Amino acid sequence: MAKLNKVKTIAILTGGGDAPGLNAVIRAVVRTALGQGLTVWGIKNGFGGMVENQMIQLTDNSVAGILPRGGTMLGTTNRDNPFSYPKKQDGKIVYQDMSVQAMDNLRQAGIEALVVIGGDGTLKIAAEFYQMGLPVVGVPKTIDNDIPDTERTFGFDTAVGVATDALDRLHTTAESHHRVMVLEVMGRYAGWIALHAGMAGGADCILIPEIPFKTDSVIAKIKERQQRGRQFSLIVIAEGAHPQGGEISIARIVEGSHEKVRLGGIGEKLAREIEELTGMESRCTVLGHVQRGGTPTAFDRVLSTRYGVAAAQCVLDGAFGNMVALQKNQIIRVPIVDIAGKANNVTSDNELLTAGRAIGICFGD
Structure with missing residues (x-):
C-alpha cells in the first residue's frame, strides 16, 4: 500500500449502540495503519470523548486478542452529539455546539484524520465534521442493517x-x-x-x-x-x-x-x-x-476486518469523506453525505418476502 497523502496521525471513534465486530474493525484499522508508519489514537466513549479530550494511543499490544470480543474497547455512547452537547448550567442541562472545541482537541493532539465507526446517527455527525473540514472516513455499524448503499453492516449476522x-x-x-x-x-x-x-x-x-x-x-x-x-x-x-x-x-x-x-x-x-x-x-x-x-460470528469478524483495512486504505489514499461499504462481495467507497440521515428498509419486491409468501408465511397484510 503506497501512502499517497501526508497524514501521519489518525484517530478512531466508535459511536452509537454497540455491535459485535467493533473490536475487529478497530484491530484492522490499527494494524493496517501501524504497518504503514502511522500513529493511531483511540477516542474513548464516542463523540463525548472527542469533546472531553479523552484519548489513548493504540498499539499492536492494545488490539491483541480483541478480535473475538464483543462490544468496543473504546467505549461508546449514543447520547453525545458535539453539535448539540449536554452541559450543566445553573443546575440545568443545556445543549451547546461544542464542535469547534472537539476539532481543536484533535488538532492539539496532532490528529489529522478520523475513522468513525457507527450507525446512521453517528455517520450523520461524521458528515457534518467532514463539511467543517475534518478528514473523515466512515465504517457502517449496526445490527439493524438499515444503512443505505451497503449490502451488510457488521453485527447484523x-x-x-x-x-x-x-x-x-x-x-x-x-x-x-x-x-x-x-x-x-x-x-x-x-x-x-x-x-x-x-x-x-x-x-x-x-x-x-x-x-x-x-x-x-x-x-x-x-x-x-x-x-x-x-x-x-x-x-x-x-x-x-x-x-x-x-x-x-x-x-x-x-x-x-x-x-x-x-x-x-x-x-x-x-x-x-x-x-x-x-x-x-x-x-x-x-x-x-x-x-x-457477545462474540461476533465468523462472518462478522471477516466483514469487520475487511471494513477496517479498507478504512485505513482510504486514509492512506487521502480518500476522505467516504464510507466503506459492501456491494456484490466487494468493498467499495460511498460518499458519507450521500447516506447521512437516510435509511435502508425492506422493499415490497424483496426476494425474501417473495420466498416467504411462497412457503406460506404470513406477513400480516
Missing part, C-alpha cells in the same frame, strides 16, 4: 443468529405446551432482523415495520394451522412493527440521545390480543440487548 437460536428454543416449548410464542426483536424502523431470523427459524408469521399488519390476518394464520392439526404458532415481530392504522409502540423517550424514541412493547400487546381472540395461551419473549452482545 450475529444478531440474526441469536434471534434464530431463540426461535429454535421457543419452537420446542411452543409445541410442547400448544402455545403461541411471540418473539420481539430489534431493528428500529427496519425489518431486516425479523425477516432473516423468521425465515431461518421457521416462523409462521413475520411482522415488520415496512408492512403494517392486520391482527385478523395473524389470527387467520393461527386458526388455519389449528385446522391442520398444528396446535402452536411462532411469530417474529420487529420492535418497530405496528398494526394498520395504529401507532408504533414506544417504551420510553430519552432526552439528549441521538435516538430519543426507544421502541418496544408491541410483542406483548400482540400476544395479549391473540390470547383474547383465540383462547390459546400466548407468551412474548423480548430479546433486547442480547442480540448485540
Whole structure:
C-alpha cells in the first residue's frame, strides 16, 4: 500500500449502540495503519470523548486478542452529539455546539484524520465534521442493517443468529405446551432482523415495520394451522412493527440521545390480543440487548476486518469523506453525505418476502 497523502496521525471513534465486530474493525484499522508508519489514537466513549479530550494511543499490544470480543474497547455512547452537547448550567442541562472545541482537541493532539465507526446517527455527525473540514472516513455499524448503499453492516449476522437460536428454543416449548410464542426483536424502523431470523427459524408469521399488519390476518394464520392439526404458532415481530392504522409502540423517550424514541412493547400487546381472540395461551419473549452482545460470528469478524483495512486504505489514499461499504462481495467507497440521515428498509419486491409468501408465511397484510 503506497501512502499517497501526508497524514501521519489518525484517530478512531466508535459511536452509537454497540455491535459485535467493533473490536475487529478497530484491530484492522490499527494494524493496517501501524504497518504503514502511522500513529493511531483511540477516542474513548464516542463523540463525548472527542469533546472531553479523552484519548489513548493504540498499539499492536492494545488490539491483541480483541478480535473475538464483543462490544468496543473504546467505549461508546449514543447520547453525545458535539453539535448539540449536554452541559450543566445553573443546575440545568443545556445543549451547546461544542464542535469547534472537539476539532481543536484533535488538532492539539496532532490528529489529522478520523475513522468513525457507527450507525446512521453517528455517520450523520461524521458528515457534518467532514463539511467543517475534518478528514473523515466512515465504517457502517449496526445490527439493524438499515444503512443505505451497503449490502451488510457488521453485527447484523450475529444478531440474526441469536434471534434464530431463540426461535429454535421457543419452537420446542411452543409445541410442547400448544402455545403461541411471540418473539420481539430489534431493528428500529427496519425489518431486516425479523425477516432473516423468521425465515431461518421457521416462523409462521413475520411482522415488520415496512408492512403494517392486520391482527385478523395473524389470527387467520393461527386458526388455519389449528385446522391442520398444528396446535402452536411462532411469530417474529420487529420492535418497530405496528398494526394498520395504529401507532408504533414506544417504551420510553430519552432526552439528549441521538435516538430519543426507544421502541418496544408491541410483542406483548400482540400476544395479549391473540390470547383474547383465540383462547390459546400466548407468551412474548423480548430479546433486547442480547442480540448485540457477545462474540461476533465468523462472518462478522471477516466483514469487520475487511471494513477496517479498507478504512485505513482510504486514509492512506487521502480518500476522505467516504464510507466503506459492501456491494456484490466487494468493498467499495460511498460518499458519507450521500447516506447521512437516510435509511435502508425492506422493499415490497424483496426476494425474501417473495420466498416467504411462497412457503406460506404470513406477513400480516
